[in-house]
Amino acid sequence: MSKWVINESLCKGCGLCIARCPLKILAYADHLTPKGVYPAAITDESKCTSCAICARSCPEVAIEIYKEEK
Amino acid sequence: MAKVLMKGNEAIGEAAVLAGCRYYFGYPITPQSELPAYLARRLPEVDGVFVQAESEVAAINMVYGAGSAGARVMTSSSSPGISLKQEGISYIAGAEVPCLIVNVMRGGPGLGNIAPAQSDYWQATRGGGHGDYRTIVLAPNSVQEMADMTIAGFEFADRFRNPVLLLSDGVLGQMMEPVNLPEPRDYDVNSKKWALGYKGSDKTERNLCSSIFLDQDELEEHNWHLYQKYQVVTDLFSKGEFKDFAVEEHLCDDAEIILVGYGIISRILKTVVEKCRKRGIKAGMVRPKVLWPFPTGVFERLAKTASQFLVVEMSCGQMVEDVKLSVDGKKPVFFFGRTGGTVPSDFEILNEVDKLVRPD
Amino acid sequence: MTMKKVFSRPASLSKTPFHYCPGCDHGVIHRLVAEAIDELEVADRTIGVAPVGCSVFAYDYFNFDFNQAPHGRAPAVATGIKRTRPESIVFTYQGDGDLAAIGTAEIIHAANRGENMTVVFVNNAIYGMTGGQMAPTSLIGMKTQTSPYGRDAATAGHPIHMSEMIATLESPVYVTRVTINNVANLMKAKKAILNAFKLQKEGKGFAFVEVVAICPTNWGKKPADAHKWLTENMLPVFPLGTFKDTHGVEKAA
CATH class of the missing domain: 3.40.50.920 (Rossmann fold)
Known part of the structure; x- marks a missing residue:
């Protein structure tokens, strides 16, 4: 299961999550959603610390964050 | 109950209390000021709420809020103040919220004067504010009817989920006559299933009070729904249950x-x-x-x-x-x-x- | 390996997708309201009042009862609701045109009566829904549809400071200005909104949270650039801070 889950149908491609990710591991995907938006995507999930800055920044509440439990 | 000698404006106030109205929001204006004054004193005695608003505009919107939350609620004013309330009345009619609005008419247009007049007939009977809507308009001719029609007004408002206007004038508001007051009746603020904050166990989804229908087909459907309601009201007053009440x-x-x-x-x-x-x-x-x-x-x-x-x-x-x-x-x-x-x-x-x- | 949910949609926020423009701050502010309601466990007795403006459809985005008020009148409508159902948690959600222009009388007097309600005021210095006209909070020199040469103080006055004005009144118990231009500030805004609802739940009185926000579309800027512009231009005019905290809710936290 992923740490970073996006509901692409909600994403409007505003890019705030991409701009704010401290590890710079978010980028626009290279496919279009049915709404005609290039959604945000994670480029290297192994680096994700589940800090949720992207999810908290998302105006559409489109991102869910999970963390590995130790 | 024995007859009591009252001013018309005060009779409305007492009748409202007896009808179970516990919420009044208004703004002072002559020649109806005895009504808010009466209720300012009377409503606290029955655990009611009296708020002197910052304007007629605010007062009618407090009525909109209280009515949408299920209250039996009223406001009163005189001609220039009723003009200010028209925005709110349009929203209240659109959102189908019951309430009683009293207009103790005075001379206009503009600031006019404080003497009695009947020059708000068009405003009262044509809707008054913007949009396709109607308010039920009752016209008393005595202090007794000021009381009786106040009570009837609340009943009509609740039954048809529509604002009711009591169209009086400065003479009726100011004159004193003996009046027979009815027995008090109970009103439960939690009796309307559609109201905001309704607490019945039969509430299955959230409630919404709104007059906005951005989709043109939806607004047309809503307006025809209102029109049909007005037709039902018209029939009841012209040939039905309230035929004798009407004239x-x-x-x-x-x-x-x-x-x-x-x-x-x-x-x-x-x-x-x-x-x-x-x-x-x-x-x-x-x-x-x-x-x-x-x-x-x-x-x-x-x-x-x-x-x-x-x-x-x-x-x-x-x-x-x-x-x-x-x-x-x-x-x-x-x-x-x-x-x-x-x-x-x-x-x-x-x-x-x-x-x-x-x-x- | 098991996965623990760190962040997801709050229960009080409905599943309806927002109609707001890409990058608009309303979505985040809506979410912060929903999170506060959920944290205080008052969703079953919350009644919202939606304004006129971009957030006119706010009622679609929450899972509790709502009234849609006339332009600027939300505090009066909320007064009627709260007086009728004092056990409810009642809030208004208003923009700068709604609260700081046409509804100035209603907000000042609801505050002055100390109505036990919460007000969330979103100030982005422009009218959004009508297409980008000058607001009472527009900055000096700011070009809008109705100030094409820039807002001129000589004819249009200066940006109005609602929080500072409301803080001069005796009745309000909490008046604060926050922003969500970065995640640190966003977390402070979250706390402020929670405080404002908590005070109402405790019956303490009128609480007012101003959120300085962006309007990427009508400012003509990309969302991230708009936040930068907000930081550089709006915050000097609308300084962040708490202007009134009668019950010391921020210290207690």
């Missing part, structure tokens, strides 16, 4: 001339009819007690038997248009009015009748 007829059966007036004017017209009869003039009187829906039926019927109509108003002629529409050209409809705060005397009106009946 008073006085000596009309053999009348050749029908005098028409509402509110305080009808009291004067009754005297005029008496004097006419003494002088051999077959006069009768029709008094619409409900101004919307207008009691057209009685005029259609009397247009067959009477030979002419004389409408008397404390305005330059507003209700006369509804009488003409009802009579539909079958008989002549004349008008006599005083405006600017003057109440016509029986003598003046009698002179007008004379001119019509004896045109030499």
